[in-house]
Amino acid sequence: MAKKAPGKKTPPRSRARAASRGQRGPKTGGWHEETLERMRRLILAAAPGIAEERKWRKPSNGMAGVPVWSLSGIVCTGETYKDTVKLTFAKGAGLPDPAGLFSAGRGGTRRAIDIHEGETVDAAAFKALVNAAISANRRTRSGPPRLLAGGNPQIARGDGDGPVQEFIAAMPGWTRGAGQRLDAIIERAVPGVRKAVKWNSPFYGVAGRGWFLSFHVFTRYVKTGFFRGASLRPPPPGESKQKEVRYLNLHERDTLDEALFTRWVRQAAALPGWLM
Numbered sequence: 001m002a003k004k005a006p007g008k009k010t011p012p013r014s015r016a017r018a019a020s021r022g023q024r025g026p027k028t029g030g031w032h033e034e035t036l037e038r039m040r041r042l043i044l045a046a047a048p049g050i051a052e053e054r055k056w057r058k059p060s061n062g063m064a065g066v067p068v069w070s071l072s073g074i075v076c077t078g079e080t081y082k083d084t085v086k087l088t089f090a091k092g093a094g095l096p097d098p099a100g101l102f103s104a105g106r107g108g109t110r111r112a113i114d115i116h117e118g119e120t121v122d123a124a125a126f127k128a129l130v131n132a133a134i135s136a137n138r139r140t141r142s143g144p145p146r147l148l149a150g151g152n153p154q155i156a157r158g159d160g161d162g163p164v165q166e167f168i169a170a171m172p173g174w175t176r177g178a179g180q181r182l183d184a185i186i187e188r189a190v191p192g193v194r195k196a197v198k199w200n201s202p203f204y205g206v207a208g209r210g211w212f213l214s215f216h217v218f219t220r221y222v223k224t225g226f227f228r229g230a231s232l233r234p235p236p237p238g239e240s241k242q243k244e245v246r247y248l249n250l251h252e253r254d255t256l257d258e259a260l261f262t263r264w265v266r267q268a269a270a271l272p273g274w275l276m
Contacts, residue, residue: 031117032080036067039078039087039121043069046127047134047160050075073137075130088112091140095132099125124187131162138166145170148200152217155197163197171217174252178222182215182250185258189265198276210273213265221249227274232267 043050047069054065067078074090089095092102092111099122102111115121139145145153145166153170155163168179179202186193186204194205198214205211215224229236229246238247248264250256 032085035085035115035117036078036080039085039115039126040067042121042123042126043076043130046130047071047075047162050130050134069130071134071137073140075133075137083116085115086112087115089129089133091133091136094136095129097129101125101129124191128161128165131160132165134162135166135169138162139169147172150218151175152200154200157196157198159196161195164195164202167197167200167202171222175217175222178250178256179215179217181256182222182224182261185262186213186265189262190269193269205273206269209269209271210275212268212271212273221251224248224250226264226268228268228271229264231271232264236264 040052044052050069050071052067052069055068056066069075069077076087076089079086079088089102089111091109093109095111097111101113101121103114113121113126145155147170148154151172153167155167155170157163164183168176168183171179183202190204190206194207194211196203196205201214201216203211203214205213211227213224213226215222223238224236224247225240226232226236226246226248228244229240230244232246236246236248238249240247248261
């Protein structure tokens with residue numbers, strides 16, 4: 001049994017104050033700071049250029065101000081408590097959370113992720129949540145994206161998953177589900193895939209190799225273009241005026257062969273892509 005170091009007794013009044021803080025902290029250093037720093041690195045990796053600052057110093061957590069990350073509005077905050085590190089998303093109630101990361105804050109608009117000692121968070125799912133929060137901020141500021149001819153969303157050019165998720169969220173009707181499905185398959189097939197929106201289309205690529213795929217919304221179908229499609233085996237069925245490009249057109253009632261599409265994505269990602 002560990003022994004206390006010799007020293008002065010704690011005055012009764014101080015003991016009472018410490019007991020009153022028992023459930024909430026303050027806690028800094030150790031696994032709390034390590035966990036918060038790990039999540040900070042994920043936030044910065046998910047959204048280069050995101051602003052970070054310290055606000056609202058609270059005696060309850062002993063921190064020198066609460067870390068706040070913002071891009072087009074507050075994305076999330078980080079706090080340390082006795083048993084948890086808490087990441088709170090300002091618009092969490094409206095964000096997709098397929099991995100079930102949110103564990104707290106069921107009322108109002110905020111949602112939080114509570115991380116206990118020894119726990120880890122799915123990095124890819126967390127970064128997707130960060131980008132979804134940024135997209136929600138942008139939609140709030142600028143209103144819903146305009147749909148161009150054929151229903152294709154008009155989204156500002158931008159790098160990262162955020163603009164891509166903003167594009168997919170704006171896809172009309174059944175095409176939104178198709179976009180979500182394509183995006184999920186590509187992410188699984190190529191871990192760490194590079195994303196961007198250019199010319200009102202999501203682009204997917206590999207760092208240092210260029211872009212290998214994009215898709216676009218038309219009136220009756222979603223057109224997926226493989227920039228080196230003629231080199232894939234078997235090649236996608238849709239031909240192009242450009243010799244190397246091949247297309248796959250998805251209509252509302254089409255059944256997507258996910259296994260074949262996954263093979264195409266992996267082959268395309270392994271080839272030299274389109275550099276621009």
